[in-house]
Amino acid sequence: MLQAKVQEVFNEPGCATNRGKTEKQRKAGCAKQLTPGAAAGGCAFDGAKIALQPITDCIHLVHGPIACEGNGWDNRHAKSSGPETYRIGATTDMSDLDVVYGGEKKLYRAIKEAIARFDPPAVFVYQTCVPAMIGDDIVKVCEVASQKLGKPVIPVNAPGFVGKKNLGNKLGGEALLDYVIGTEEPAVTTPCDINIIGDYNIAGELWQVEPLLTELGIRVLGRITGNARYHDVTVAHRARISMIVCSQALINVARKLEERYGIPYFEGSFYGITDTSQALRTIARMLVERGAPPDLLERTEALIGREEAKVETRLAAYRRRLEGRKVLLYTGGHKSWSVISALGDVGIRVIGTSVRKSTADDKERARDLMGEDGKLYEALPQSEMYRMLKEGEADMMLSGGRTQFIALKAKTPWLDMNQERHQAYAGYVGMLALVEEIDRALANPVWEQLRLPAPWDDMEGEG
Incomplete structure (x- = not known):
């Protein structure tokens, strides 16, 4: 069942990359080999959790060893205007004995306890590698739990070993399509x-x-x-x-x-x-x-x-200071082009952008926005990233937290553009916030001080 669902997701007509493949290539899928030890931020389970956890009033129960929940919990600052139930780190915490005897009964008890304690409108149950390998049938457990406990219990069958995070995003979406969307009717609808x-x-x-x-x-x-x-x-x-x-x-x-x-x-x-x-x-x-x-x-x-x-009235002063500044953008997905467009509104030039997790359309938009001189990077070695910043090819880097220290080592301003950030940058108000943060980082006097020779450098050669 899982294998059939994965193949269905690989054969996605809405994906431009997939449309360009032969039938044989579609069957082979698009997953890249996983990196051993890269537990945080790289597997299908992580992707499914990212896609579904912002449903804020539900319990998100991870069926597996506690480390899986530890790596996946709170890895995005997805905010809620009300319920905080999604912040509860719920897991079955499988042990060695569960691997030997199976974890289905333990999973059912965990679902029952979650409903009794928190009374959520639904429980999402995430399959991870260990229970998937020993054959725990979470789909059947969720079906029985829904019938006996009177609450929707949705299986999310996306164990980490089936592929990368992006595949997990889509498998999470499939769970919504199979078990959630269309199960209720709105009290009222409008033409808008x-x-x-x-x-x-x-x-x-x-x-x-x-x-x-x-x-x-x-x-x-x-x-x-x-x-x-x-x-x-x-x-x-x-x-x-x-x-x-x-x-x-x-x-x-x-x-x-x-x-x-x-x-x-x-x-x-x-x-x-x-x-x-x-x-x-x-x-x-x-x-x-x-x-x-x-x-x-x-x-x-x-x-x-x-x-x-x-917003133009407030951006005028910033535009005079930022016009012509150069930025290296190392993020992914739709941000690979949308942030380029945003920065272009104030005259900042992106010299290169990563296109990890980006579609063919994303790449084409990024290429059009940057022009002939801009570069697209599927992967950029850290040594090359450091060289570009150290030699002044870019005045600043916008990226995720994992590459911030490269910029700091190169004594170059850095701004978080990934999902871990605490600052919102959407809409007209968000554009102003983004420009203010960039201007503040570039104008910070600490960078000029950091680039000065150390006092002891002038003493070299003295006896």
Whole structure:
């Protein structure tokens, strides 16, 4: 069953890379060999947990050794405006004896205890490597638990050994499609209901955009999965359109919503002035095509004009200082191009970007935005990254926490652009926050001091 699901996910018609493959190549899949010991941030289980944990009112129960939950818990700063149930680190904590005798009974007891103690609307159960290898049938356990305990118990069959994190994202999406979406009906629908897919409300970014949608009368009906409640996901099949923020992660969800329920989708970004405005225009246009009031287009343009004018006034001073600055961007997914667009709004030039976890469309957009001189990196050796920063090819690096020390060693400013960050950068307000952070980092006098020769360097050769 798992093997069939993995093959189905590999054969994704919505993926441009997959469409370019032969039938034989599709069957071989797209997973790369896992690195032994790379437990945090690299396996399918981790990807599934990332995709689903922002459903904030549910228990996310990891069936496996406690280390799996230890590596996966809280690896993103996905914020909630209400329930904190998703913050509970729940695991069956399998031991050696469970490996010998099987862990199915222990899993059932854990589900029963979680429901009794926390009364969540649903429990998500994540399969990991150890129980998958000994043959624990979490699908059957979840089915029995749902019947006996009266709560939805959703199996997420994504053990780490089946592939990389991106495959796990999609397997998490498949769990929603198989067991959650379409299981309830909304109390009321409107002509302006939308789904936002592949946004995880990192550092509260969705809250920087949602007020704009609310002002236009647009309701986010399905949240998959940033700041979501379980019932938000169950009714996603009644939205009029879907916006997918990171197609590399959950393109299968958007495509199957279109196939099953006739919900068209588009890929967009809320990073930067240009992309935020374009996303709002596209949402309004597609909603009008689906029956929303025609004046939505006019009201959207008025809102865009107002917000762009407000942010442009505040960005003027920063633009004079930042124009022509060069940045090395080392992130992935849709940020490989959306951040380039955002920085371009204030005249910052990206000299190169990593395209890990990026689709063919992502790469093409990044290439167009950077021009002929910009470089795309599938992987960039740390030594080369250090050289580029040390020799001044870039004034600053934007990346994740794992590469920050390369920039610091090169005595170069660095800013966190990954999911671990505490600062939100979405929408017009987020663009201003991003520019303020970059300007603050570049202008910090510590860098000039660090680059001065040490006092003892001048003493070399003295007796």
